[in-house]
Amino acid sequence: MAFDRLISLSAALRAFSARNRIALTVIAVLLFGGGMVWAVGQLDVTLASLEWRPLLVVVLVFVPLDIALSALNLSLLAKIVDTRISAKDSLVATVIGRVAEVLPIPGAALVRGAALLRSGASFKAMIGVLAVSSLMTLALAGVFAAIPLLPREPWLAYVLLAGSVLVFIGSMGWVARKAGAAIVSAMLALRLGILALTTLRFVACFLVIGSIVPVRDALLFVVGGTVTTYVGILPAGLGVSEGISAALALLIGVLPAAAFLAAAINRLCGLGVGGVIALAMIATGAYQPRPAT
Template sequence: MQLTARAIDQRVGFRKACTISAIGRIAEILPLPGGAMVRGAALVRAGAGWGESAMIISLTAVLTLSMAAALAGVPLIMSGGNLGYIVFTAGAAGALMSAGWMIRRSGIGVTVAMLVSRIAIIALGVVHIDVAFNAIGVDVKIIDAALFVVASSLGGSLSIVPAGIGLSEAIAAALAMLVDIPSGAAFLAVAIVRMCSLAVNGLVATLAGIGERQLTEERRHVKD
């Protein structure tokens, strides 16, 4: 969230960025782009225009999805299918185009930081998926776990149903057949990751809300 703000020459504090990110994740349970709306509203409050806020949020979403798709192409290539080359090429092209636009708009420094943060997010997503598979007793290669990160990203990007509920899992189940992983296990692993993410972000958003209310009350007492 902080990098997104910096990309359009705005500033958001670390605490507020954490709060907004958590609330944005919770808002994605709505059958509309709730997360994007929360982040966009936060950028507008920071001083950005609605147009540039929508633009940078869309751009970062495309960048993340493209990078996840490029990574997902690797296990597909290793499985011997031509689909992997198509997915990898499309993902890499999307990531390069997004990064190129961001360099022109925000400079190399912000772009590199954005790419590094996206790599970290995707890597953490791979670890989450791998742990979820292990939790249900299914052993998968770490590179195969990378395939299902794109399922979560793609399902979450489609807001025709609340948070893509069932959609990410269905995509994961379909992709699992391409790498000889049980479809039911992939469905369940992605569902576990989703539920854990909502629970953690819900806790963060609740604690942040309590902290913000206490801070507001303290400021009111000081003024009085």
């Protein structure tokens, strides 16, 4: 079955990433750092020229909301495989996973997977549900990205839309067979919320560097992070998702350097907030490393 082969491909790519994590982390850091130097040089951006109010909105509002929705998503994934993860454990796994994703370890997938295994899921069920979750998000991101392309590159938009709809139908069908229509509806609502927040984060991050990008055009940039999350080769797609954003910017008349820098600011905000919350969890004992059983 084609959809099962996609799940297997996702698992294989993550396994390759896990085996070569240190080398891939070095490559990712070089890509990200080099891209930052290039983007700042192209735009002549300084700390004094940054707009701090939209940055605060991202840090204090959008990122915490995104973390909360992602934690709810993990709880839903547990229900699909007939187990249960508490709200606290979902939040801990989400936060620690996001921070771990940029380290030379298997990252967020490992942390989320370990949480599912501890809840009672089998290894096969855990791999399947994480892969389907990524595919569903990727498909919706493709639909989002097609919207700003329709008036500019209609042929590309229709191809992207068709492919995304096919993957979306397949992933929704898989979840429906496993868990029913109620869980499917909840997963759809959560993903729409997460991708909408991602879009608003990009709008705000462009404002930080003095660029105004309409919400409709910002829909295109949700693809960068989502594609690298699914492919999962470089840690957190570091440098790659920013590069994808820079390339996509050419399709809608946005400066590639501005798109790279906005994507980088978005990432750094997420990592910074996640890091602070993770440290608080470790300090208070909310997070205590333990092996999966």
